[in-house]
Amino acid sequence: MSQHTHEPSGAAGGPLTVAILAGGLSHERDVSLRSGRRVAGVLRDQGVHVEVLDVDSSLIPTLEAMRPDVVWPLVHGSTGEDGSLQDLLSLLGVPFVGTDATGCRRASLKPVAKSLLAAVGVATPVHVALPQALFREVGAQRVLAAVVARLGLPLVVKPAGGGSALGVTVVTDARELPEAMVDCFAYGDVALIERAVSGTEVAVSVVDTGDGPRALPPVEIVTDGPYDYDARYNAGRSEYFVPARLDDPGAAAVADLAVTVHTTLGLRHLSRTDMILDEAGTAWFLDANVAPGMTETSLFPQAAQAAGHPEQLYLAIVRAALAG
Structure with a gap:
């Protein structure tokens, strides 16, 4: 049940309406659907009218009929993160959560992201x-x-x-x-x-709801074996520490790296950076994510929970997208 006495209002004065895009045809379809359902539940609890739409041949007519205030793309993998879905939403003139197409291309092509970040002094493995x-x-x-x-x-x-x-x-x-x-x-x-770089595996999420990018509490990942697909999405394979068990200089280093990645790659609203903090205290950039997973075991929701009031944070992200 919503704990709010009034519904958040959209651009036209009616209830705020959000279309979440989930599914698609990538290898990560199942994870995307789980992410979409979870975010939809959080927003509905805030009084937002939400529909979860698959990315298929009915998407464009459905969006045109629905006329949502904001679209939140939660399609993981190729078309969801390589800028193509963002280009489509821009063509349709719909405000959307997350990075624009150009930033998505910078981040999703890992060699490009690494080159851009190395140029500003970020450590990244050879x-x-x-x-x-x-x-x-x-x-x-x-x-x-x-x-x-x-x-x-x-x-x-x-x-x-x-x-x-x-x-x-x-x-x-x-x-x-x-x-x-x-x-x-x-x-x-x-x-x-x-x-390969050895050290503590850390994921740091960044949000910017209009007052500049800030790092959420870091999540430390300890895995039985490699942190692969199975370890990410099947409970029990991985142990998470939120906030990560880091000293003050280490915590500052990982937060600084995540904000640097977000700004250097031109990311928007939310992102997640995966990194390794080595014994010398150097944070090594591995990967930037423009559509971080939002499932029960995903890293962004864990960080949002640790920061407090995650439901308000998700609503603030939607409002930031609506504000342009």
């Missing part, structure tokens, strides 16, 4: 980005031998786009590299291969 076609043209064995010779071991192999740790492998032995590449190329045409 890496190469290699398309599948190159392996066919030059010969996989020689390319992989050069990778190991240059970057050393252990390595992390991941698709250059996408999320939810799909197609990600930690390689500790060069003999594991060919299989890791096959797994990676199942999710994208370009592989990002980077030197």
Whole structure:
């Protein structure tokens, strides 16, 4: 039940209406649907009129008929985070939560994001980005031998786009590299291969509801094995500490990095940065997320909960989108 005596009002003076986009055709469809349902529930408890829409051939006519005040895209993976859905919403003239298309492209292409952040002094692991076609043209064995010779071991192999740790492998032995590449190329045409950094795995969410970006409490992730898709979305594989068990300089370093990522990549309203804090106190940038997961085990909701009044934060994000 809503605990509010009045409903939040939309642009036309009626109740605030939000269309949440979830699902789509990416490998992360199930996670997206769970995220959408969860955010819808939080907003409905605040008196917002919410409809959850799938991204399919009925989307445009449904949006045109519904005329929502704000659209909240919660489609994870390719079309949800690569700027294409944001371009579509801009074409339709609908205010939407999250980063615009240009910022999405900067963030979702991991090699591009890493280059932009390295240019402003952010630490990010040494890496190469290699398309599948190159392996066919030059010969996989020689390319992989050069990778190991240059970057050393252990390595992390991941698709250059996408999320939810799909197609990600930690390689500790060069003999594991060919299989890791096959797994990676199942999710994208370009592989990002980077030197593994050891330390504390931390995710820091950033919100900006109109008064500048601020970091939410950091979430520390301790996993039985790699923090892969299964560890992220199946309860019990991972343990989370919110706020993360960091000393003051460490907490400041991870918050600073997340805000730097948000501003440097031109992100909007909300983002999540994944990083490693090493023993020397350096925060290493791994990945930026423009449509962070919102399921029960996702990191953004845990950070919002720790910051207090998460339902008010979600409503403030919607209001920021409505305000442009």
